[in-house]
Amino acid sequence: MRIRVAGVGLTKFGELWDKSLLDLALEASRDAISDSQLAISRIDAVFVGNMLIGKIAGQDHLGPVITSSLGLNCASFRIEGACASGSLAVHLAIQGILAGTYQHVLVVGAEKMSDAPTSQITWALMGASSSKERKAGLTFPALYALIAQAHMQKYNTTREELAYVSVKNHYHASLNSKAQYPFEITEEKVLNSSLISSPITLFDSSPITDGAAAVILSADDSRRLPAGRQVYITGSAVASDTIDLAERESLTELKATQIAGKIAMEQAGVSIKDIKVAEVHDCFTIAEIMAMEDLGFCSKGAGGKFITGKSTRLGGKCPVNTSGGLKACGHPVGATGVKQIIEITEQLKNRAGQRQVKGANIGLTQNVGGTGATVVVHILQI
């Protein structure tokens, strides 16, 4: 597999009161098309990643909403898989290109979350979970708190190790002007922030975010490539698990991450040791620690120690979440998976400015839906 990331476009992430979902999606899409140097008429399919706008604003059928706003009559699709919607859209766009059906595809992930009252957004997000979990009154912080407690009990993972994920990702975000929270925080700040669901505090949690991210993916057969370094997606895999946490064999691992990570690396012909930069799904701090383990960056249970060892901090061996991650860059759920692809692309193109990882030539993204019922892993290479 060798799919070229021909262009990228990313809006500011944050509480963007003056912009609609369509405003955001079109801004990112037009920037990506412009970055690709392709005439807009050459786009022959549009894949939209979005989870919530139907429930929040009543609007479904986003494919043609965006496609026709760009003046196109081409094929269009909306893909939904909770917080993994964006990277599922990337995966399916890749299939359309590999099939030979489409040549140049726009993938745009977008979410407008700040318009809805908290009770509505909480209800809407719980659609990613099971009906049993909803009936039990569980919310996502509570579900991840159960996971965190199990991990702390089984592997002696500490509260401070969780907090360090947030501190690191805020440091990275402080170097990213697109981030929702571009400032540093201290471990003390995380530990003393409001308790949401023990052990998870406010600063262990990703925020409610508006934003959009778009990429142009192209078949690797263009005769005249634009100047500069080219970046390719060389692995793309999706795996599923039970949507209900109670039905899993283990609370302390995400089987779908293990499966998707293995397949994607096999496709690309790389091993975890080759990865120089990664974006993983840190919706809550425990999730990044588990991702390190389940992807094989470290052994099972060693994630806390691995993270605080600083090899995943900028300057370390394999910086993780250089964008600031979901925690500090923000988490507009349908956009997140596409934003991860953009961050790795910028790193591999040597365009990441102050947060550039030196010598980055192979990168990985991991995007999770719900508590791991969907996981998507991509490998990117120069």
Added chain:
Amino acid sequence: MRIRVAGVGLTKFGELWDKSLLDLALEASRDAISDSQLAISRIDAVFVGNMLIGKIAGQDHLGPVITSSLGLNCASFRIEGACASGSLAVHLAIQGILAGTYQHVLVVGAEKMSDAPTSQITWALMGASSSKERKAGLTFPALYALIAQAHMQKYNTTREELAYVSVKNHYHASLNSKAQYPFEITEEKVLNSSLISSPITLFDSSPITDGAAAVILSADDSRRLPAGRQVYITGSAVASDTIDLAERESLTELKATQIAGKIAMEQAGVSIKDIKVAEVHDCFTIAEIMAMEDLGFCSKGAGGKFITGKSTRLGGKCPVNTSGGLKACGHPVGATGVKQIIEITEQLKNRAGQRQVKGANIGLTQNVGGTGATVVVHILQI
């Protein structure tokens, strides 16, 4: 393109108070897997077509809900494009197979509409339309009534011609035990039924339906095919148009049907004259008349006369909507596109019983989202 329809499964369509969306989706899925004679473990991806369950019951993230209920950890996706969700799922599943990523794919379209009160279902369905149309207080019968009025004015299409579509499709449904309304009606019954939005009456309109439809699609490289006639999808195309009716150049044609029809027939190497049986999107009676014109079965404006000429009735040259169509078989929106594929498959396999079209060797499906913002056309052949 040559994708084998390896198995089909269809639930009864109707008001199924004692079954949940998951019950229906699993019943259809298991029947399709059984029909394919494949071990369930050989399914390597699941594509779910669904529009409404998030809004009606709060449940999104249907991919892994269904996949894990089948005991699988494979890739899973939910595809949404309003009433075209099912056939968009078929199209994307085909891309995954053509790409070589997946070998045997389950596509399941499902909808559970009868649980919601009318006001909620009307709101939910209007997500297929534009925010301007919603704000104007338009509903889908009203939007299609505008189309019907324009068509009647421009082409002298008559009220009786519209009614005939319903009469014909109810006749077909009377031969289909899976249909929601398996009985015949008269033209008088249609004309005298409650006026919904002039000229559309209750019996010009497809109903609220619960149901699920599933197909197994396979790469055409199996060494040992099961006994019996094989059916292949040889064309699959998607086109988009403005979601807002007011932004179209013409109210009396669906540009997306014209584009998708042309591409799908080119892919398959067939012309409209080769089609022996078709399932088209008769959400309202005017829609079937327009589909005849836009697909090229007859010239523009001649759809009313063409339909009443009885060539599309069972026994005619090319029977259309032998299942009973959306009108009389029922319209569980996410399932409809998949059900169309099943009806054509059964016809081509010579398994359609009392409604069998003799000598059917090439068939077509046309599935519409909204008022034509999304259109998907498939060609099937033996």
